[in-house]
Amino acid sequence: MNGAVELPLGAAELSFTAAGEARVRRSILPSGVRVLTEQVPGSRSATVGFWVAVGSRDEAAADATRPSTFGSTHFLEHLLFKGTPTRTALDIAISFDAVGGEHNALTAKEYTCYYAKVQDRDLPMAVEVLADMFTSSLLDPVEFDNERGVILEELSMAGDDPGDVANERFFEAILGEHPLGRPIGGSADTINQATREAVHEHYVANYRPNDLVVTAAGALDHDELVAGLERALAAGGWNPALEAAPVERRANAPAPLAPTRELTVVQRPIEQVNLLLGVPGLVATDARRSTMSVLNTVFGSGMSSRLFQEVRERRGLAYAVYSFSPSYSDAGLFGMYAGCAPSKAPTVAELMRSELDRVARDGVTEDELRRASGQLAGASALALEDSDTRMSRLGRAELTLGEFVDLDEALRRIARVSADDVRALAADLASRPFSLVAVGASEESDFEGLVNGPPRSDAA
Incomplete structure (x- = not known):
């Protein structure tokens, strides 16, 4: 590889060799799903992530037509682990614990990622389980209310940490009214006000095939991973015949900032x-x-x-x-x-x-x-x-x-x-x-x- 490799959204297939003889491939499926892999020589494990370019900055304040969605992205991240029509929350946890794997998720200001790290032989299982979570979360009303309490405790823990408090106030002070200045997890008020309907609407609007980016690195075969992913997404109800272009990337022109406080x-x-x-x-x-x-x-x-x-x-x-x-x-x-x-x-x-x-x-x-x-x-x-x-x-x-x-x-x-x-x-x-x-x-x-x-x- 000599220089950076551009990743145009119109290129259905890309393949190149990176440093250390790692093989990088990207496929854009007809539905708009993007799959990127890096095959690393000598590796015996793999990490796979399911991404959407939706973070806390994409949430909206309440208006005459809908309630506030502040905190919905983080709320949804929690709920995707709570069960699907074919797996309970315990089933999801056991799937990874039984093979010594790791699984988790993170909500950031501009994206959300659900990921797992497993031995190479368990990668198909990881893809299947993450795809099931991503496409078929129940967002069960009882689990919704239970998880509200968990998130409130998480926010309380962060509120007791002076470093976390300083960091949140720092972003607010410098970024001002820009959406990046808001806290990722919302506040106790916004979480208490959140409704299942609003979070479900957020899920349906943003967890679509052309929003999904799947990345994997380690011991893997690109074609096998793509085939397994397509089967898993179809099992989750996504129509493999659906055709759509990937969502556009965010604009990268610097936004005007007005710091709120010196x-x-x-x-x-x-x-x-x-x-x-x-x-x-x-x-x-x-x-x-x-x-x-x-x-x-x-x-x-x-x-x-x-x-x-x-x-x-x-x-x-x-x-x-x-x-x-x-x-x-x-x-x-x-x-x-x-x-x-x-x-x-x-x-x-x-x-x-x-x-x-x-x-x-x-x-x-x-x-x-x-x-x-x-x-x-x-x-x-x-x-x-x-x-x-x-x-x-x-x-x-x-x-x-x-x-x-x-x-x-x-x-x-x-x-x-x-x-x-x-x-x-x-x-x-x-x-x-x-x-x-x-x-x-x-x-x-x-x-x-x-x-x-x-x-x-x-x-x-």
Whole structure:
């Protein structure tokens, strides 16, 4: 493979060899179902995922014609494990437990995925069970009410975690009224108000053949997997003669963002303040995403990073400190996190901001650039030892990026990043409006004038 491979929605069949002699194939079935596989030499297991490009951002507020669907995507994820006409919830669990497999699901802001990891001989079973769940969930009214209680407990658990609270408020502060700023799981109010009818409507509208993307990686045969999938979907009532084009990918032009708050302080009587400071970032398809990876690595990923060395090693102000850069189809964030004593929080926040200003002004060294490239290369190679990562990479490539980038191409892109590229991106980010979230025993007055004002002397 030489360069990225485009994944046009009009190409029914694609096949190519990726790094490490892995064989990648994609088939688009007449119904619009997309199947992508990566056959990995020497593997004895496989991971398969059933994806839809529907996440929390796709939910709607209540209006005159319908109730709110906030939280429905996450609610539905839970319910698909609760039984079909041919399998009870216990049957689904036993199917995987009996073979030592793993199965789970995740709801994200832009997609939902149901997945399983099994030995190669058990892959047909995994495809059959996941297809049954996907096509034929009962959404039983009794199970619906039971699961409402489970989800409320899950939200309560997250509400007791100051890190989770800080993260939710951080997305709200930076993304403002954009749907990506809403919490994935909804709130206690929206879950209490959810009706089976609204969740069922969400299911019928979004779990259709041309919405489905199936990705699998590891020890597998593409043709056998496709044949088994077609049988399983037909058994679930999907008409194999139905013809439809795959749903279009989301628009990837950056959305206009209006951050809602420069400073958010949530008071909690706990020992540490959970600090998040950041700015709007890059969309997932931005040509600078390799530069962002290098910047994030130099700046706040690992024990040799700028943040770790300055905040923890040099000054001893925090135990956990790092940066991160999530990206979505039309928005993104660049953030910095630290957990520290309340008395140290203003200094740590100012240090995080001043470190980004320093990179924007002075750039990074060639040694830092080489070290970041090595760190990214090693971490990427190690991650791809796991079929879960490969399966997820296929899903992201198909749903969001529209291209497949293997390890060799990813490393080529990283190698092309220059110190000037990193400095320019840091300068761009540092020019954007900052938002700060603090959860703990702090007051707003502790941070007044700090977020977007001139640097303080105590951070020098």
